[in-house]
Amino acid sequence: MSVFESIGALARSKGISDIHIQNNSPLRYREAGILKVHEESVPDGFIEKLLSARLEKDELESFSANGDVDFSLEIGDLRFRVNAFKASAGSGAVMRLIASSTPSITELGLPLAVTRAIENSHGLILVTGATGSGKSTSLASMIRYLNENYAYN
Known part of the structure; x- marks a missing residue:
């Protein structure tokens, strides 16, 4: 092999x-x-x-x-x-x-507070955690949510 x-x-x-x-x-x-x-x-x-x-x-x-x-x-x-x-x-x-596809916020089981936070036009969100804890996946799912629901680009 x-x-x-x-x-x-x-x-x-x-x-x-x-x-x-x-x-x-x-x-x-x-x-x-x-x-x-x-x-x-x-x-x-x-x-x-x-x-x-x-x-x-x-x-x-x-x-x-x-x-x-x-x-x-x-x-x-x-x-x-x-x-x-x-x-x-x-x-x-x-x-x-x-991952070959980005899971949704719902699929990740993130709380509704995450969705509310990323919908705000002002503020700071910190995503922290140990290596392999899902930071990049969580951020990708947040970006997916924004792209699917808002015309920012």
Whole structure:
């Protein structure tokens, strides 16, 4: 099985939020908040090949200079938010699965107070929480609500 097939299979598994990849190391994944090890190993140079295939020249230069880059990646029908980085053990990346569709505020079970708050024309809303707690999904659902109900654009 290729590394991409392993990543896709892991991502489809229930409860998988993050997939950690590092050259010459086994794939790691976060399931229900616990980091686990997968039997598939990442070959040497995999991260660099991924970056070369996916990034523009200026993004590659930024990665070389800063040791860090963020981008999105699609593997089949799956979408990921990726942070690639340089570490003492070599290049690595963390891939976060992104939902293919944005749930509604109702589907997320957010309280009516959220809808009322985003309908106000003034004010500040802070969305905070731990990694993987649903901040981006909540914000996306709020934007979806506004786009579906108001002609702001």
